[in-house]
Amino acid sequence: MLHEYRQIFTALSADASIRAIVLTGAGDRAFCSGIDITSSNELFSPDTSVDAARKSFRLRRHIKEFQDCIGAVAQCEKPVIVVLHGISYGLAIDIACCADVRLCSADTRFCVKEVDIGIAADVGTLTRLPKVVGSGSWVREVAMTARLWGAEEAVNVGFVSRALPGKEQAVVEALRIAGMMAEKSPLGVQGTKALVNYSVDHSTQEGMCAACGEIELLRLADQYRIGLYGCLERGGDTGSGSGDCYSSYYAEEKSDVREAMSE
Numbered sequence: 001m002l003h004e005y006r007q008i009f010t011a012l013s014a015d016a017s018i019r020a021i022v023l024t025g026a027g028d029r030a031f032c033s034g035i036d037i038t039s040s041n042e043l044f045s046p047d048t049s050v051d052a053a054r055k056s057f058r059l060r061r062h063i064k065e066f067q068d069c070i071g072a073v074a075q076c077e078k079p080v081i082v083v084l085h086g087i088s089y090g091l092a093i094d095i096a097c098c099a100d101v102r103l104c105s106a107d108t109r110f111c112v113k114e115v116d117i118g119i120a121a122d123v124g125t126l127t128r129l130p131k132v133v134g135s136g137s138w139v140r141e142v143a144m145t146a147r148l149w150g151a152e153e154a155v156n157v158g159f160v161s162r163a164l165p166g167k168e169q170a171v172v173e174a175l176r177i178a179g180m181m182a183e184k185s186p187l188g189v190q191g192t193k194a195l196v197n198y199s200v201d202h203s204t205q206e207g208m209c210a211a212c213g214e215i216e217l218l219r220l221a222d223q224y225r226i227g228l229y230g231c232l233e234r235g236g237d238t239g240s241g242s243g244d245c246y247s248s249y250y251a252e253e254k255s256d257v258r259e260a261m262s263e
Contacts (some may be wrong), residue, residue, distance in 0.1 A: 002069040009072040009080075019182035019189070021076070022174045023099065024083035028167055030085075034090030034113055035123075061124055070123050071099035074197065077190045079181050081174045084160065085167040089113045094121070097128035099195060102160040103174050105167045108151045110159075112143040131200055133157045 012018050025031035026047050050058075070128060075096065082099035084092065090113040096102050112129075116120040121143060130139045138157055151163035164170040181189055199207030 001068060004122050005070040006072040009076045013076040013078060018078055019186055020173065021078050021080045022083065022168070022178050023073070023080055024171060024174070027084065028086060029109070030087035031085050032089070032092035033087045034092070048166060056110065067123055070094050071098055077193070079178075079189060079193055081178055083167065083170045083174045084108050084110075085170065091123065093125045093129065094123040096159075097124055097132055101177060103170045104154060104160045104163050105170045106151050106163050106165050108154070108163070110149050110154060113146050115144060116146045133159055139245035140262070
């Protein structure tokens with residue numbers, strides 16, 4: 001299943017017809033209740049036929065593969081909006097931290113559960129969550145106690161953008177946001193995601209230098225010229241309708257731009 005998860009997001013990343021992605025769980029009871037512990041029994045069970053060093057290397061490879069699969073959302077070029085709901089424990093936090101935008105339903109219960117089974121969260125939560133919320137104290141508290149926290153606290157600490165009354169409303173809101181993103185220039189949106197992700201793990205100066213290269217690349221695209229001229233003609237107003245800066249200007253060129261984007 002993990003490999004399929006990675007394959008799906010790798011395919012979506014390369015598909016030029018996809019502009020934005022909404023990820024949520026099936027049903028209402030849970031987004032994800034955590035990793036299936038029984039699937040890892042073989043790695044943690046005593047095995048006298050293999051020495052400790054080799055078993056350690058095998059475990060390291062397994063964890064790295066796990067990390068890469070879950071991290072496929074962060075590596076995906078397209079913006080990913082995750083809708084959390086119900087039980088969202090352990091692996092749910094790993095998955096959510098990789099997304100670009102997080103929403104949840106009011107009944108969501110979060111938990112960094114790993115210490116309850118005697119391990120540290122090793123798939124990404126302890127690396128990404130401090131950067132997401134910006135509070136090392138809060139992250140240490142929830143990770144070292146495995147206590148539950150709800151939608152209101154998630155909003156307050158900045159883990160999610162907002163909480164909606166129920167899953168259905170949260171999905172509708174996610175689709176609305178995804179629609180707004182899809183109306184924008186894919187070059188601009190995907191370039192923005194790449195720069196934000198890069199800047200999280202690099203210094204301000206390094207991020208600024210990367211931005212210079214990104215803008216120089218985007219400047220070469222016809223889409224940039226069409227969007228810029230459209231905004232200038234409207235006095236910088238991107239419009240209150242579709243929100244697409246170039247959709248109402250040089251409409252006859254839009255199909256050519258999209259065709260060029262897909263090549």
